[in-house]
Amino acid sequence: MPEDTSKREVWIYHINTSGCNGCDIELLASILEKYDSRPFDIKVANYPEEAEVVMITGHINWNNMNAVKEEMNKTPKHRKIMALGNCGISGGVFKGSYNEAGPIDKLEEVDMYIPGCPVKPEAILNALSELVDPENSFKLREPKLSENYRGEHNHYQEKCIYCGECARSCPSNAIKVDREKKEWAVDLGKCLFCGRCEEVCPTDAISFSNNFDMYKKEREALWSKGKNNESK
Amino acid sequence: MHNLQIPLGSYHPLMKDPEHFKIYLQDGKIVDTDLFIGYNHRGIEKLAEMKTYDKLPYLIERICGICSNAHSSAISRAVENAAGIEPNKKARYIRSVVAELERIQSHLLWFGTQSHSLGFDELFKDSLTCREHPLDLLEKISGSRIHYGLSEFGGTKKDITPEKQGVLKKELGEIRALTEAMKEDFSSNEQYTHKLENIGVLSKKKAGEIGVVGPVAKASGINLDMRLNGVNGAYSEIDFEAITRKKGDCLSRTEVRLDDIIQSIEIIEQLLPIPKGKHRGKGRIEIDEPIKTIGRAEAPRGENFHYLHAGKKKPLRLRIRPPTYANFMCLHEMAMNGKIADAPAIVISIDPCFNCTDRMCVIDLDENTEKVRTFHEIVEGKDKDA
Ligand code: SF4
Ligand code: SF4
Ligand code: SF4
Numbered sequence: 001m002p003e004d005t006s007k008r009e010v011w012i013y014h015i016n017t018s019g020c021n022g023c024d025i026e027l028l029a030s031i032l033e034k035y036d037s038r039p040f041d042i043k044v045a046n047y048p049e050e051a052e053v054v055m056i057t058g059h060i061n062w063n064n065m066n067a068v069k070e071e072m073n074k075t076p077k078h079r080k081i082m083a084l085g086n087c088g089i090s091g092g093v094f095k096g097s098y099n100e101a102g103p104i105d106k107l108e109e110v111d112m113y114i115p116g117c118p119v120k121p122e123a124i125l126n127a128l129s130e131l132v133d134p135e136n137s138f139k140l141r142e143p144k145l146s147e148n149y150r151g152e153h154n155h156y157q158e159k160c161i162y163c164g165e166c167a168r169s170c171p172s173n174a175i176k177v178d179r180e181k182k183e184w185a186v187d188l189g190k191c192l193f194c195g196r197c198e199e200v201c202p203t204d205a206i207s208f209s210n211n212f213d214m215y216k217k218e219r220e221a222l223w224s225k226g227k228n229n230e231s232k
Numbered sequence: 233m234h235n236l237q238i239p240l241g242s243y244h245p246l247m248k249d250p251e252h253f254k255i256y257l258q259d260g261k262i263v264d265t266d267l268f269i270g271y272n273h274r275g276i277e278k279l280a281e282m283k284t285y286d287k288l289p290y291l292i293e294r295i296c297g298i299c300s301n302a303h304s305s306a307i308s309r310a311v312e313n314a315a316g317i318e319p320n321k322k323a324r325y326i327r328s329v330v331a332e333l334e335r336i337q338s339h340l341l342w343f344g345t346q347s348h349s350l351g352f353d354e355l356f357k358d359s360l361t362c363r364e365h366p367l368d369l370l371e372k373i374s375g376s377r378i379h380y381g382l383s384e385f386g387g388t389k390k391d392i393t394p395e396k397q398g399v400l401k402k403e404l405g406e407i408r409a410l411t412e413a414m415k416e417d418f419s420s421n422e423q424y425t426h427k428l429e430n431i432g433v434l435s436k437k438k439a440g441e442i443g444v445v446g447p448v449a450k451a452s453g454i455n456l457d458m459r460l461n462g463v464n465g466a467y468s469e470i471d472f473e474a475i476t477r478k479k480g481d482c483l484s485r486t487e488v489r490l491d492d493i494i495q496s497i498e499i500i501e502q503l504l505p506i507p508k509g510k511h512r513g514k515g516r517i518e519i520d521e522p523i524k525t526i527g528r529a530e531a532p533r534g535e536n537f538h539y540l541h542a543g544k545k546k547p548l549r550l551r552i553r554p555p556t557y558a559n560f561m562c563l564h565e566m567a568m569n570g571k572i573a574d575a576p577a578i579v580i581s582i583d584p585c586f587n588c589t590d591r592m593c594v595i596d597l598d599e600n601t602e603k604v605r606t607f608h609e610i611v612e613g614k615d616k617d618a
Contacts, residue, residue: 022297097275148375171287
C-alpha cells in the first residue's frame with residue numbers, strides 16, 4: 001500500500017440512548033478544531049454499516065432497546081464499541097429506574113469505557129487513539145483545566161476514618177467503604193464527579209485530582225482506590 | 233391527489249435527538265402533523281422520590297445536559313419554598329451569572345444546529361467554537377463544563393472570586409465580539425435569511441392560546457420572561473427588558489436568540505461585581521410538614537416549572553414541566569399549509585430539547601416502514617421521490 005501522508009480516518013457511529021445529551025454534546029465538541037492536535041481525522045458515519053467505532057451514550061431504556069439491537073446488528077463484525085459517560089457505562093444516576101433496560105454491556109462486549117459525567121472531549125480523543133492505534137498511542141497535550149476541575153478522586157488513607165459518610169451521601173452510590181478491612185474504593189463508572197463526597201468527609205480525606213484520562217478496557221478496572229497525594 | 237405521509241427525522245438513535253414527526257401532505261402542502269415523543273424517557277420523576285433532598289439536585293440537573301442549571305435552580309427554589317428559606321444575596325447573584333452563561337452556550341449550540349441543518353456549516357463551526365468560551369468559564373466557576381453541581385438550599389457551593397470575575401469580564405468581551413461577527417454574517421447571508429423569513433409564522437394570538445414560552449413567545453410579541461418576574465436569581469436588582477419581535481416567523485426566533493446572547497452578556501456585566509458576603513447554604517434539609525410548592529426558572533428555552541409535593545426527607549411527588557413541552561404544541565400551527573422543505577427549519581426554530589420533555593409520555597408507536605429522512609436530506613430536497 002502506498003504511504004498515505006494524510007491523516008488516518010476514523011469512522012465513528014454515534015448512538016444516543018436516553019442520556020442527558022451532555023456526553024453527546026461533548027462528543028460533538030471533540031470534533032472541533034480546538035482539539036485538533038491529533039494524528040487522525042474523525043468522520044461521523046451516517047449509517048451503522050460504516051462504523052469503525054460505535055460510541056454509545058445513555059443507559060438504554062425499553063423504548064429504544066430494540067432500535068439499539070437492530071443498529072448493532074447492522075454494524076460490521078470488527079467494529080469496536082465505546083461506552084461514554086457514567087450512564088453509558090452503568091446507568092449512573094439513573095440506575096434503578098423502571099425504564100432501565102441497559103446499559104450496553106448487557107448486550108455487547110464493550111471495548112472501552114470512558115467515565116465522566118459528562119466525559120471530557122480530550123478523554124474521548126485519547127481513548128479513541130488508544131483504541132484504534134495502540135502502538136503509537138498519542139496523548140493530547142495536558143489541557144488547561146481549571147483549579148476547580150473534578151477528575152479522579154484522591155483518597156488519603158492516613159486521614160480516612162472509614163466512617164462511611166461519603167458512601168451514604170453519594171447520589172449514585174458509587175463509593176464502597178469497608179470499616180473492618182479499612183478499605184475505600186470508588187466506582188468511576190458510576191461516579192458523577194459531583195463533589196458531594198469531598199464536601200461531607202469529616203476529615204478531608206477526599207479531594208479531586210485533575211486526572212480526566214480514566215478510560216479503561218475492562219469494567220472492573222474502573223474501581224479506583226483513589227490516587228494519593230496527587231497535586232491539584 | 234393522494235395523501236402522502238412523510239415521517240420526518242423519525243426516531244433512530246442517531247446523532248440528533250430522538251424524535252418522530254409525521255407530516256401529512258396533500259398537493260405538496262402540509263395538511264396535518266403528528267408528533268411522537270418519549271424515546272428518551274428515563275423515569276426521573278419517579279427516581280426523584282427515592283432521593284433525599286441533598287442528593288436531589290444532582291439527579292435533577294441530569295435531566296438535560298444543555299440547561300442543567302435551569303433545572304437545578306428551579307428545584308432548589310421549590311425545596312427552599314417548602315422549607316421556608318430564602319437564598320442569600322450573593323448566591324442569587326451567582327445563580328444568575330451561571331444561568332446567563334448557560335443561556336449563552338445554549339443559544340450558541342442552537343444557532344450552530346440550525347446552521348448545520350440548513351446547510352451553513354461555516355456558521356456551525358463558528359458558533360460551536362465560540363461556545364467553548366462560556367463552557368470554559370463555567371468550568372472555571374463550577375469545576376465542570378456541563379453539570380455544575382452548584383445547587384444547595386439557600387446558597388451555592390462555589391464562589392466567584394474577584395479574580396474570577398476579572399477573567400469573566402475579559403472573556404465576555406471576546407464572546408461578544410465573536411457573536412456580533414456571527415450576527416453580521418447571518419443577517420448579510422440572504423440565502424440563510426431567505427430560508428427563515430415568513431416561514432412557520434405563529435401569530436401573537438395563537439401563541440397566547442397555545443401558551444408557548446421563552447424565545448418562541450418573545451418572537452411572537454409576547455413579553456414573557458421569568459427573569460422579569462423575580463422568581464429566581466438577582467434579576468430584580470438590575471435593569472433590562474425582554475427582547476421581543478412582532479412577526480413570529482423563524483427569522484424572528486433566530487433574531488431573538490441572537491439578541492438574547494448579547495443581552496445575557498450585558499446582564500452579567502451589570503451583575504458584576506458580585507456583592508461580598510456568605511454564599512454557602514445548606515445541603516441537608518428536612519421539612520416538617522408535607523407541603524406543595526413550585527419552583528421556576530427561565531431556562532434558555534423558556535419557563536421551567538417544577539411542582540413539588542415535599543415530604544419530610546424526600547419528595548412525595550415531583551412534576552416537571554420543561555419549556556419544550558409547552559412549545560411543542562405550536563409546531564402543528566406553524567407547519568400547517570407550509571411546504572415540506574420548510575419543516576426542518578420550523579422544528580428547529582422552537583429549539584426542541586427532547587431530553588427535558590421525554591419524561592412523562594405514554595407511547596403508542598405503530599411501526600412505520602417508510603424510509604426515514606433526516607433533516608438534512610429534506611432541506612436538500614432528497615425527499616422528492618418519496
Ligand atoms: S454520563 Fe452524565 S453527562 Fe453523560 S449523558 Fe449520562 S447523565 Fe449526561
Ligand atoms: S467520609 Fe471521609 S473519612 Fe469517612 S469514609 Fe469517606 S473518605 Fe473516609
Ligand atoms: S463525586 Fe463523590 S459523591 Fe459524587 S458521585 Fe462521585 S463518588 Fe459519589
